[in-house]
Amino acid sequence: MRVMQYAGAEVRGGLLAHVEILTRGLLTSRHDVHVLLSPARGADASACACAEAGAKVTRLSVRGKTDLAGQAKLRRLVGRENPDIFHIHLSSPVEAIPALLAAKSGGARRIVTTEHAPTWYPLRRPYSRAAKRLAARLLDAVIAVCEADAQFLREEFAIAEEVLTVIRNGIPDFPVLPGPQEARALLGLPAGEQIIVGAAGELEEKKGVGDLLEAAAASGIPRLTVALAGEGSLVPELRRNGARLPFHLALLGRLDGIGTFLAALDIFVLPSRQEALPMALLEAMWVGLPIVASRVGGIGEAVRDGVEGLLVEPSRPDQIASALGRLAASGLAHGSVRIGFDARCLQTSSEGGGIGRYTRMLLGLLPELLAAGDEMIVYLSARRPQPDLHPPARTRTVLLRRPARGITFWDPIAWPRRLLHDGIDLFHSPFYGVPARRPRGTATVATVHDLIPLLFPGAVNRTQRFVFQRHFRRSLSADRIIVPSERTKQDLIDRLGADPGHIAMIPLGVGPAFQRPESLEIDASRQRLTGGRPYILHVGGFDRTKDLPALLSAFAIVSGVREDLRLVVCGGAATPKGGKFAETVRKAGMEGRVVLPGRLTDAGLAAAYAGAELFVFPSRYEGFGLPPLEAMACGCPVIASSGGSLGEVLGDAAYLVPPGDAAALAGAVERALGDELFRHRLVASGKQRVRQFRWEETARRTVDVYLRALAEAREMVTIPEDGVV
Structure with missing residues (x-):
């Protein structure tokens, strides 16, 4: 499929980030993508990102209905390339109507719009509404990024239900972020016990920047810094008046990536008067920051008041000040916990x-x-x-x-x-x-x-x-x-x-110890465990719910035709449960083929995972299931049951079988052992899957839970201080 994306945005905000993510996704799915971006300098980074991903990029913009040259150029381009889909990303309801008409006259087969800001208030005018209603008749599909915007599009512009779809914004995985003090040093922000409140986005009136500054001044929070990441028309005024504010104002400009900025903050604030479903908000939630946000657009669909954050009415600095004070008083924001x-x-x-x-x-x-x-x-x-x-x-x-x-x-x-x-x-x-x-x-x-x-x-x-x-x-x-x-x-x-x-x-993570070792280490581990013979591996203990009898039965079936194959079961072999399993192995006459090495170090486990033909995890039930993810991280294909959370955690990166079904388990092992291409696919899928599970993210989200628990702690009975144990 040939897809042509058009975005007239001139600064790299959420809209262009959305275009970049969509472009990478389309290219991964092996579609041809041509991205048309504004020639403005603010779109340079997005143009580079799309080009590096493998898309064709053209710098072109249609600047309104009077830009006849821009319209003609777009019309010729569409006519020459004849895309299957012409996808327009709108930063306002009527912004790209000339581009839409040019694409239509150029012969675009299907036209799709993503409405990133349909509620932008300056365009709620009769002629704008009429123009949008007429243009909507030319559209084959309309995408809203939140349900609130979809409802607005239905009511204001009569967008037909059959062409309207809600596809919420998403964010890519963040890299591992620095700690708060390191992030502050990198950005030149104050260190120590400062409370740093931050906002990211265009520094414009519609983003509520003035409301945030007024709220910060009224909050009375000591040692307060307000950090703003972004550019806009308010920057000169902010620079002139920043020194008069009763707190430190840090203007950081436009940053390459928001991760380090978010890592430096104690509280993230989104005081906008108009939004759809802002990506900066989702990124702050991903990092685990406490949130203060306006109750506009789709924000309430992502943030439940008092759960993921505190919601305030737009243009209400007093409510923002109260929310900031509440979070600061909860403790974690000012370093007294x-x-x-x-x-x-x-x-x-x-x-x-x-x-x-x-x-x-x-x-x-x-x-x-x-x-x-x-x-x-x-x-x-x-x-x-x-x-x-x-x-x-x-x-x-x-x-x-x-x-x-x-x-x-x-x-x-x-x-x-x-x-x-x-x-x-x-x-x-x-x-x-x-x-x-x-x-x-x-x-x-x-x-x-x-x-x-x-x-x-x-x-x-x-x-x-x-x-x-x-x-x-x-x-x-x-x-x-x-x-x-x-x-x-x-x-x-x-x-x-x-x-x-x-x-x-909060999912668990996979630590840095679990990655594929050097070949010499893998060979040495295989030699120690099985004398160099091929083996399938299980790690996870000897509890009854691990269903090792099913594993033993499946191995008996498979090893009947693969005499050189061994089963290695790692865990506390010296414990009573381990001893009971060893006795089961002895009675089954499999002592020479089942290896019980006991507990291994993390380095030993990584080598054991990497050296195994397969990792097999037949548990009847797991609340999470770390060993399969560790195996994936070390490049080992995984076969597991679907018991408990395993299907949720492993997804399609593992071959899943019903819990307790030894025959199905044996069939899965036999298939994987006999199909090298299938094993390679499992390894590749596993490496992708495991990237979603990082201990750093587990810890960050745990800190966020601490903050919420502190803020909402109920009054308890005070206990006398004597008799400490």
Whole structure:
């Protein structure tokens, strides 16, 4: 398909970013793309981006109905290239009507418009409305970027329902971003305990820049900096008057990429008087910033008031000031928060699994994301060996004298006094145990990885099931519950009646240790594990829900015709569950073909993943499922069940089979082993898929949850300060 895109925008804002993303997507799908962009300097970067992606780029603009030369040039170009689709990106309702007419007269087969700003208020005039209604009859399809704009197009311009479609804006993945202090240094912004509020976009009246400055002046927030990224007609006035403002104003101009700017901020503000679904807002949400935004256009479709951000009415500086004050007072915005983090799972059997990895990664990343002056207190048991943590700066360890178990009946009683004594503003338990009561104003966050003890009663004994059930229910009292998947979120809602508005879905990540090693390391690992023989690999422990009997049955079928093949099962082979599985292997007469190397280091795991013919993960249920993603990161094709969240997490990058079906699992393994091209496709898809899961993003979104929990913490019963344990 031949697609010609036209955009007359003269600055690189959300519209041109949209064009760039769409161009890359069309080229990836192997369509021919010709992009027509304004010759203005502000569109140079977008022209380069489209050209580098592989599109043909022409600098051409039709400047209104009097630009007869521009119209003639466009008409000739369309007639010569005869595109299947002529796609116009509109920054106002009637902006490109001359271009539309020129394309139509040039013989364009199908004309599509994306309406990026149909509500722009200067064009709500009778003749503009009439011109738009007439031009709409020439269109084969109209795309609105939010439902609010679609409704406006129906009512104001009589756009027919059969040609109108809502396709919301999206954003590409961000690269790994610097920490706040590093980002501030890169941009020349104040360091230390400054609160930095930022906005990005055109510096024009319609963007509400004046409302933001008036609100900042009225907020009374000490040590405040307002940083503005962008250009526009207000810049000279802002430069003249900036020194008179009661806060520091930083004008950064137009930036190449918004990531570092967002990383430097404490709060992102979008005070616009007119918007559709701005990409800057979506990018700020992606980074995990607290949001203050006007209730206009499609913003309310992306931001729920009090959940993803605080919404204000347009042109209301007083409401913006109040929202800024509320967020600043919540703590994280001004560097005065003390966070308690229960890391005792690193002293239990959970240390070697996904919960342990989650805890370690957060402990390594969270302190770097907090503001200067914040402190994290890491709680460990004094009665167990201490894990090797190497905590970063602003982290302090407190050893608890209570019983050593990670989840105990004593915890709910002891935590309130402990939190009060240590002055904890927010307490996070990454493995279920939250206090029954807490000091007044202390927020709590619980991470619930899965509800396997409730969903699969046979997976634990009766006592464990009772304990887990109590702690799952107690997690509902937390200000925020973090879950790693939509599946776990829905389980909490269905089984325990959790409030969906208090649940934050934050996927886990894959660390830098998991990438394909050098060939010599892979060969050495294969030699150690199987004497150089080919093998399929499983990593994930010996719990009943891992369904290793199905894996063993499938391997017996496949190895019957592939005698040289081995099965390597990594995990705690010396544990009671590991010993029971080893006995099952012995009774099945497969001791020589099933290898149990125990737990491997991350480097050892990376080499084992990379050296395997396949990674097989037959779990009946997972709340997330890290090992398949780690395998993908190391270039290993993955076969997995669709149990629990696995289909959601792995998508079409893995070969999925029904849980518990050993025959289907054997068939999938046999197909993959016998089809090298199929394995290569799985490897390529896996590498793409795993890019979506980054621990840095997990940590950033966790900080955002902390902010929301602090802002909304309910008053609690104050506990006497004596009797600290």
